Each structure stands twice: as structure tokens, then as C-alpha cells.
Amino acid sequence: MTLSILATEENWQAFDDAWTSLIASGGEIDELCRAIEVIGSKRRISRCLPTLKIHAESLAEKGRPADAAVIVGATVRAGGPIGELADQLLTYSEAAWGKEEWWNAFVEISGLKRESLDLRKAWIYFDDMRSYKVGTVVFHAAGWGVGEVKEVNYGAMEALVHFSGPGSKKDRFPLRTAVEIFERLPATDLRAQRLIDPQGLDKRLKEQPLEILKAVLLRYGGKASNITIRNALAQIGVDGTKWSNWWKKTRLLAENDTMYRVSGNIAKCEIELLRRALDPVEALRRQLVQAKTLKDALARVRDLLGGEKLQPEIRGAALDVIEQLASETSAPIDQRLSAWMLLREHPRTPGGKAETPAALLDRLKALAAKPAPADSRVAPPLWAEFARMPGAREQERSVTLLVEVFGEGWIEIALENLNHSSPGMARPLIEELRRHKRDAELAQWYTRLLARPRVSPFVLTELARLVESGKLKGEFPTPVQRAMALIELSVYLQEERVGDSVMARAQQRLTDLLLDGEPPLVQTMIAEADIPALRSIRAMLLRGVDDRIDLVVTDIVLDMGGDVFRSEALPFWMEDKIWTTRAGLAKRESELNELKEKKIPANAEAIAKAASYGDLSENAEWEQAIEEQRQLTNAASEMDKELRMAALIENASIPEDTVCPGTTVTFRDRRTGDEHVVTILGPWDAKDDHTISYKAPLASGMLGKSTGKDAIIELPSGTQDVEILKIDMAKLA
Numbered sequence: 001m002t003l004s005i006l007a008t009e010e011n012w013q014a015f016d017d018a019w020t021s022l023i024a025s026g027g028e029i030d031e032l033c034r035a036i037e038v039i040g041s042k043r044r045i046s047r048c049l050p051t052l053k054i055h056a057e058s059l060a061e062k063g064r065p066a067d068a069a070v071i072v073g074a075t076v077r078a079g080g081p082i083g084e085l086a087d088q089l090l091t092y093s094e095a096a097w098g099k100e101e102w103w104n105a106f107v108e109i110s111g112l113k114r115e116s117l118d119l120r121k122a123w124i125y126f127d128d129m130r131s132y133k134v135g136t137v138v139f140h141a142a143g144w145g146v147g148e149v150k151e152v153n154y155g156a157m158e159a160l161v162h163f164s165g166p167g168s169k170k171d172r173f174p175l176r177t178a179v180e181i182f183e184r185l186p187a188t189d190l191r192a193q194r195l196i197d198p199q200g201l202d203k204r205l206k207e208q209p210l211e212i213l214k215a216v217l218l219r220y221g222g223k224a225s226n227i228t229i230r231n232a233l234a235q236i237g238v239d240g241t242k243w244s245n246w247w248k249k250t251r252l253l254a255e256n257d258t259m260y261r262v263s264g265n266i267a268k269c270e271i272e273l274l275r276r277a278l279d280p281v282e283a284l285r286r287q288l289v290q291a292k293t294l295k296d297a298l299a300r301v302r303d304l305l306g307g308e309k310l311q312p313e314i315r316g317a318a319l320d321v322i323e324q325l326a327s328e329t330s331a332p333i334d335q336r337l338s339a340w341m342l343l344r345e346h347p348r349t350p351g352g353k354a355e356t357p358a359a360l361l362d363r364l365k366a367l368a369a370k371p372a373p374a375d376s377r378v379a380p381p382l383w384a385e386f387a388r389m390p391g392a393r394e395q396e397r398s399v400t401l402l403v404e405v406f407g408e409g410w411i412e413i414a415l416e417n418l419n420h421s422s423p424g425m426a427r428p429l430i431e432e433l434r435r436h437k438r439d440a441e442l443a444q445w446y447t448r449l450l451a452r453p454r455v456s457p458f459v460l461t462e463l464a465r466l467v468e469s470g471k472l473k474g475e476f477p478t479p480v481q482r483a484m485a486l487i488e489l490s491v492y493l494q495e496e497r498v499g500d501s502v503m504a505r506a507q508q509r510l511t512d513l514l515l516d517g518e519p520p521l522v523q524t525m526i527a528e529a530d531i532p533a534l535r536s537i538r539a540m541l542l543r544g545v546d547d548r549i550d551l552v553v554t555d556i557v558l559d560m561g562g563d564v565f566r567s568e569a570l571p572f573w574m575e576d577k578i579w580t581t582r583a584g585l586a587k588r589e590s591e592l593n594e595l596k597e598k599k600i601p602a603n604a605e606a607i608a609k610a611a612s613y614g615d616l617s618e619n620a621e622w623e624q625a626i627e628e629q630r631q632l633t634n635a636a637s638e639m640d641k642e643l644r645m646a647a648l649i650e651n652a653s654i655p656e657d658t659v660c661p662g663t664t665v666t667f668r669d670r671r672t673g674d675e676h677v678v679t680i681l682g683p684w685d686a687k688d689d690h691t692i693s694y695k696a697p698l699a700s701g702m703l704g705k706s707t708g709k710d711a712i713i714e715l716p717s718g719t720q721d722v723e724i725l726k727i728d729m730a731k732l733a
Contacts, residue, residue, distance in 0.1 A: 003035035005222040005273055010042065016051065023055050029067050030186065033074040038221050040078025048075065049084070056088055066096035073123050082120045089123060090114060097130065102154040106130065109157075109176060128179040132159050137192035138182035144169055146185070146195045164195050190215050194236040205238065209250040210257060214273060223272040226251075226264075255304065256280070256314070263287060264296075281317045288321040294335040297325055298342060305346055316348045327359060334390045341394040356404055364405050377455075377718030383420035395424025399432055415441050419449065419456040423502055426458035430466070443467070443474025450482055453489035454714045457506040460489065465513055468521055480533050483525035486514060487540055487549070492714075494544050511546045523552050542574055571660065571704060573694055577647040579661045580682030581732055585646055588684040592639040595632060603629050649682060650732055657727055659702045661694040666726035667702065670710075679730045 003022075006015040015035070022032060032055075039045050052075055059068040069092035072085055093112065097103050107113065110126035136149040138161060147163035150170075159178050163169045173181075185192040190212065193201045205212055216232045217224055224232075226247065233243055254260040254271055258280050261272040284304075291297040301318045304310060319342075325331065326339035340360035347354040367381040379387065382405070389395045402410040414429060415438060421429050433442060446463040453460055464486060466472035476482060493507035514522040526537065534557055541550050573579055580588070606625040649662040659665050664679045680703075683693040692699050698720075701713030705724050713720045 002218065002222075003031050004038050004218060007035045007038040007042070008222045010044075012047070019051055019055070023051075023058055026058075026062060029059075029071055030188075032071060034218070036071070036074045036078050040075075040080075041221075043079070045075060045078050045080050049080065052080075053088070056092065060092060060095070065092045068092040069096050070127075073127050076120050076123050077127075086114065086119055089119075093126075102129075102157075105154065105157060125179060128184065129175050131184050132175055132178060137185040137187075137189070137195055138178070139185055139191060140182055142181070146191045147182075148195055188215060189219065190232065190236045201236065205246065209246060210253055210260075213250050213254060213260075213271065217271065217273040223270065225270050226268065229271070252303065256311070258283075261287075263290075280311070281313050284314055284317055285321055288318065288325070294325050294328075294331040294339060297322060298335070298339055301342070312349055315346075315350070319343060319346060319348055323357060326357070334388050337385075337388060338390050338394055341389065341397060345397070356401070361401075361404060364401060368405050375718065379420040380417060383417050383422075386425055387420075387422040389422065389424070392424035395422040396428050398422070398425055399428045411436055411438065415445075418442075418445055418459060421456065421459055423458045423505065426456070427462050430459070430462050434466075434472075439472055440474065443472055443476070446472070446474070447476055450477060450485040452714065452719060453485045454492050455719075457489060457493060457503075457510065460486075461506065461510045461513060464510075468513070468525070479525040479527075480529045483522060483529075484533065484537060484540075486510065486525075487522070487537055487545070487553075490514065490549060491540050491543050491545050494546065507546075511549065515548055515552070520552050522549060523556060526553070526556060529556075539570060539574055542570070542576060571655075571658075572652050573661050573703060575647075576645065578642055578645045578683065579647050579649050579652065579694065580684045581649050583686070584682045584684035585643075585648065587686075588639065588643060588646070592636065592643065595636045595639070600629075600632050600636065603632055654729065657706045659699075659705045659724065659727055662730050662732065664728045664730045665702060665724065666728075667711075667722045667724050670721040670723060675725065681730065 003015060003018055006018060019032070022029075036045070036048065036052075039048055052071065056068040056072050059065070059071070069089060072080075072089045072092060076082055076085055076089060090112070094103075097106075106126055106129050110129065111122040112119070112126040113122070116122045132149055132152055134149055134152060138147050138149065139145070140147065140163065144163045147161040147169075149159050150162050151160035152175075153159070153172075157175050158172050159175055160170070160172050161178070161182075187193075187196075190201065212233075213229070216229050219232065220228060230239075230243060230247070233239070233246065238246055251262065251269070251271070255262045259274050261274055261283065263270050263272075288297045288300060291300065301322055304314065304318055322339050323343055326336045326343070337360070340357045344354055344356045344360070364382060364385065367385050370381045372380045386395060386398045386401075389398055402414055406413050411433065414433060418429070418433075430442060442463060445459070446467055449455060449460040449463065463472065464482070467474070467476060468482075477485075490507065490510050493503055493510060497504040497507045514520065517524070526534070529537070534553075537553055538557060541553060603625060607629060609625075652662060654660060654662045659680065661680055661682060664677065666675060666677045668675050677690060678698070679691045680694050680699045681691055683695050685691065685693070687693070694700065694703065697715050698713055701715075701720075702711045702722070702724065705711050707724055707727055709724050711722050711724065713722060
């Protein structure tokens with residue numbers, strides 16, 4: 001192991017032994033100089049002085065005064081006592097370079113003399129100038145990049161440097177200036193290697209990624225985060241997709257190499273070059289047990305299982321630890337479910353058979369034994385558990401758990417609870433039921449769900465795909481009726497998808513289905529629709545739907561001529577406006593002013609302040625401020641758009657005996673017999689237990705109804721059957 005790594009680990013006994021061996025062998029001193037720099041950063045340079053003097057004397061006796069001066073000078077740079085080291089430094093320096101043509105000039109410029117007031121600074125200046133020779137590689141941080149010294153003119157005291165960056169700049173610099181503005185790069189630095197041997201470096205990047213990683217880690221004392229490694233690779237042209245591919249491959253190699261310790265996940269981790277090889281199994285066990293959450297441990301194991309040539313003992317150890325962590329009840333249940341499903345998928349040994357963990361099977365059987373809720377709209381405990389599976393893949397594979405939980409009777413249970421299927425479970429469960437010749441029951445479910453399309457969007461969409469493609473036969477409502485139900489669901493999902501990835505996925509699947517084929521399925525289904533049906537569909541679309549579906553329906557309406565548009569005027573609340581009271585409008589305008597005049601300017605100040613902290617790649621304040629800027633500007637834009645659509649309820653022509661914005665409604669819940677009173681206003685009006693928006697599910701389900709009429713309302717908690725008892729004009733202040 002290198003001296004710099006031993007110094008980083010503060011393994012002083014091993015460091016001293018390695019240094020003693022270096023003195024005896026007379027080996028190269030480059031690595032020792034890097035180690036001295038590390039020791040200086042740890043403020044432990046005093047412990048090195050006795051061995052340093054012995055080493056320097058040994059080098060001088062062997063005719064290597066330059067090396068002796070260099071290691072003494074490295075110690076001075078690292079904070080060594082200049083008074084104690086001055087005589088050696090000056091003696092070895094003059095012995096090494098006193099006859100060089102540049103010696104006198106360098107001594108005068110740097111002030112490397114016994115009478116110097118700051119001999120440490122003088123040595124650093126002298127040493128930096130001395131390093132400028134043909135072939136020296138330098139880095140210009142201000143923009144010119146990496147360059148190579150092509151010529152040194154000691155008479156003029158200047159160096160010709162050729163930079164490889166944009167424009168391939170070449171210029172002459174006074175040595176004094178070069179020392180001040182350039183960073184010297186050792187031959188081990190990847191930036192230097194990119195300049196000297198670009199083809200060789202590209203080959204090593206591809207064939208020896210761990211050697212490249214090792215070079216980066218040595219540059220940073222043996223340990224670095226993935227952000228530091230990414231920045232180092234970007235300096236040699238490895239970024240974007242090229243970086244992502246290299247990092248994924250190299251990280252997996254490091255995880256399976258006993259000379260590296262990897263902590264964290266692929267997005268945020270740290271890699272350490274070790275002094276001695278670790279037992280890979282024990283290292284992995286410790287890493288997984290010390291993970292912050294079970295979710296983090298799972299991510300690490302999934303990375304391992306997705307790699308190539310995974311050692312069987314490592315595989316077994318990883319799965320053993322995951323099983324142990326999943327047994328801890330303190331972990332969130334969704335993470336435990338995910339862990340059990342992982343164990344169910346992967347055998348402990350290659351070629352072996354994976355089994356369902358007993359803990360998972362016992363839990364599911366206990367849930368299955370619990371009584372079903374009195375309300376059939378509420379999912380039974382077992383089906384609610386399936387919905388808690390955190391990923392679509394886990395939900396999909398949970399179908400086979402039904403067989404293990406219920407045995408041969410699983411099919412009847414599945415048919416009874418099909419509407420409670422989780423999003424990922426819907427398609428594989430329906431396919432499995434079809435394999436068991438249960439098409440008749442599935443056809444009945446399609447008809448049943450068409451009457452209540454919001455109940456189970458994924459199940460309804462999958463059944464629609466089968467029925468409308470002719471794969472599932474049965475007695476169904478007319479194509480127009482089916483289309484109206486699917487369009488109603490599409491409108492609902494369009495409203496609910498914002499901020500809800502599950503609803504967004506359901507909306508996308510349904511949209512793809514309705515637009516499938518040539519002509520699109522939705523066009524085929526409503527081709528025979530009469531004018532009243534088209535008017536109903538058009539009224540639904542006014543609430544918002546995918547533009548492509550709207551376009552197909554609009555084309556059909558236009559083909560029908562003007563009859564559809566000559567229908568009775570739509571109720572005012574269905575117009576493309578946002579209805580609100582004067583108070584609600586003032587409240588929304590005030591919120592917009594608050595955004596524009598206070599929050600957005602304050603955010604701009606926060607961005608400027610965060611930018612002043614420096615490196616934006618690791619600046620959490622900057623990232624948070626930029627994300628807040630995006631949210632604030634989006635919110636302001638949306639509010640502007642809404643306010644342009646605003647219309648006052650006070651100015652609306654409110655029909656008599658009709659539930660609409662601006663009315664107070666008394667209704668009875670037919671299931672419980674309870675009576676309720678609500679005032680229906682706009683989405684920006686003050687809300688309380690008795691005031692709701694006309695866009696809310698409860699209100700929208702009653703809009704247009706008159707006294708004595710029933711309404712079946714789809715609420716998030718299920719269906720509510722109500723009777724309208726009384727309708728009064730609301731009191732608008």
C-alpha cells in the first residue's frame with residue numbers, strides 16, 4: 001500500500017516500516033513527497049523529522065543531493081520547522097543545482113539565501129521555478145486548461161507553453177508569472193496523461209477503469225466522493241453519457257474488488273482505496289447493516305445482483321442481510337415488502353430455487369383471515385397490502401402470491417376482488433384469469449365497471465383493451481355507451497394526474513388505448529353516436545382531456561354539421577371559465593401579488609446569495625433556491641392564466657331550482673339517512689365544513705340536479721347516493 005494511503009489512515013507503525021524500507025532500497029521519492037503533504041495537512045509533520053533527516057543524509061551520500069533537497073523541501077512546504085531544516089535545505093540545493101546556468105538567477109528572484117526573512121516562501125518559489133523544464137505539464141485554472149512546457153529560455157527567464165484547450169494557444173511566460181498562475185501536474189495526474197498520451201489514456205479508461213479510479217483517489221489522499229471523481233473525470237473529457245457509463249461500470253468493479261471500500265448508493269457514494277484487501281463478504285455485510293435505511297440497502301443489493309460475475313458467497317451474504325433487515329419491525333412496511341419480494345425472486349445460490357420468505361407468507365395469510373370491510377367499496381386487508389407494494393414490478397409479481405395464500409380457491413377470491421387490484425397487478429391478474437377460462441366473469445366485470453368508471457381505472461382500461469380488440473367476448477353496452485364511460489374516466493384522470501404518478505400512468509394507458517388504431521378507437525366507438533350523445537360527450541370534454549382525444553371528437557362533431565352546436569346553451573358553470581365570487585377573486589389576486597412582489601424577489605436574492613458560496617456542483621442552497629424559483633414562476637404563470645378565465649358568480653344567470661355555483665343545497669345521504677347542507681361557490685372562495693367548490697367531487701356530482709332528484713356521486717372514498725331536498729340562493733357578501 002502506498003505511503004500516502006498509510007498517512008491518510010494514520011497507520012503510523014506501518015508508515016514508518018514502509019519508509020524505513022524505502023530508505024534501505026533507495027527507491028524513488030515521488031510517493032513519499034505526496035505522503036509528506038498528507039502528513040502536513042494532519043499537522044503531524046514533527047513526527048517525521050528524525051526519519052526525514054536520516055533519509056536525506058542517505059540520499060546525499062549516494063550522490064542524490066537533488067532528491068535530498070526535494071524531500072526536505074516537501075517537509076518545509078508541509079509546515080516543517082524552517083529553522084531546523086534550513087541548513088540541510090540550502091546545502092543540498094546548492095550541491096544539486098549550484099552549477100546550473102539558472103542557479104544564480106533563481107536564487108536572486110526567489111531569495112533562497114540564509115539571510116532570507118521567509119525562507120519557506122523562498123524555497124516554494126525556487127522549487128516551482130526549478131520545475132519548469134521541457135515536458136513539464138501545467139494547468140491554468142482560469143480557462144486555458146492543460147499545457148506543456150515546450151521551451152525554457154534561462155537567459156530571458158521565460159517559458160514557452162503550448163495549451164491543448166480550445167484554440168490550442170501557445171505563448172511565452174516569464175518564469176515568475178508562470179509560477180504564480182500555473183499548477184504543476186505530476187506525471188501520475190490524469191490531466192497530464194490526457195495531454196501526453198491521449199490514446200493510451202482512452203484505452204486505460206476502457207480496459208483498466210480501476211487504475212483510472214486509483215489515480216483519482218491517490219490525487220485526493222485515497223478517498224473521494226462520486227462528485228469529486230466526476231469532476232476529476234470531466235477535466236479529461238469524460239462527462240455526460242460517457243461519464244455515466246464509466247461510473248456505473250467502475251463502481252460495480254470497485255464494489256467487487258477487495259482493495260476498495262464503497263459506501264452509499266450509485267447516486268451519492270464515497271470510494272476509499274484500502275491499505276490491505278478486505279474480506280469481501282464481511283465488508284458487504286457491514287456496509288448493508290450500516291445503511292441508513294432498508295431502502296438504501298435494497299438499492300445496493302439490486303446493483304450487485306444486476307452486475308456480472310457476482311461471487312456466490314457475496315450473493316448469499318447480500319440476501320441473508322436483506323432477510324435480516326426485513327425482519328426488523330422498525331423498518332417501514334413498504335420497504336419490508338419490497339425486500340421480501342426481492343428475496344422471493346433471487347435464489348441464494350446460482351441455479352437454486354428462490355422461495356417466498358416465511359415472514360411474508362405468514363403476514364399475508366393473517367391479513368387474508370381478517371373479515372372483509374362492511375363497505376364493499378373498501379379494499380379487504382390483503383388487497384390493501386398488495387397496493388402497498390412500492391413498485392409496479394412487485395405488484396405484478398404479487399399475483400402468484402394469491403396461489404400460495406389461498407391454494408386452489410384463489411381464482412374465486414381474485415374474481416370477487418378484481419376491482420381492488422393494485423395498478424401493477426391489474427394486467428397480469430386478468431391474463432392469469434383468462435388462462436383459467438374465466439372470460440365470462442371478466443366480461444361481467446367490464447359491464448359493471450363501465451357504470452362506475454372511476455372505481456378501478458387500471459382494471460377497466462385493461463378489460464377495455466381486451467373487449468375493444470375483440471379478444472374478450474360478452475354482452476356489453478353499446479359502443480357509444482362504452483365510449484362515454486371511457487371518456488368520463490379520461491376526463492377524471494386528466495384532473496387527478498397532476499402530482500400523482502399512479503393517476504398519470506393510468507391516464508397515459510387509457511389515452512393510448514382510445515387513440516390506438518387507424519381510425520382511432522374512440523372515433524370508431526362514437527361513429528354512430530346521435531346528437532344528444534355527442535352533446536353529452538362534448539360537455540364532458542369541456543372539463544379537460546388529452547388534446548388528441550378532444551381533436552378526434554371535435555372532428556366528428558364538425559362532420560355532423562351545426563346541429564350539435566345549435567343545441568341549448570350549456571349551463572354557465574360548464575363554460576370555459578372559472579366561476580368565483582368577488583371575495584374569491586380578490587383573494588386569488590392577492591395571492592398572485594404576494595408571489596410577484598415578495599416571494600419571487602426574495603427567491604432571486606436567495607439565488608444570488610447561494611451563488612456566492614462558490615462551487616455550484618455541491619451547493620445545496622443553490623439547488624434549493626433554483627428549484628424554488630421554478631415552482632414560484634410556474635405558480636405565478638398558472639395563476640395569471642386562471643385569472644384571465646375568471647368570471648363572477650354575482651354576474652351569472654343562476655337558474656331556479658337547480659344545483660349550481662351560488663346555491664345552498666340541502667341533501668340526504670340515502671345510505672345513512674343523514675341530512676347535510678352545503679353552499680357551492682368557486683375554487684378560490686373561503687372553505688369550511690359547509691362551503692365547497694363547484695369543482696369538488698361532491699358538488700360536481702350534484703350540478704344540474706333539481707329538488708327531489710337523486711345523484712350518485714363518485715368520491716375518493718367511494719360512491720355516495722344522495723337525494724336533493726332543497727335548493728336556495730346563496731348569500732353572497
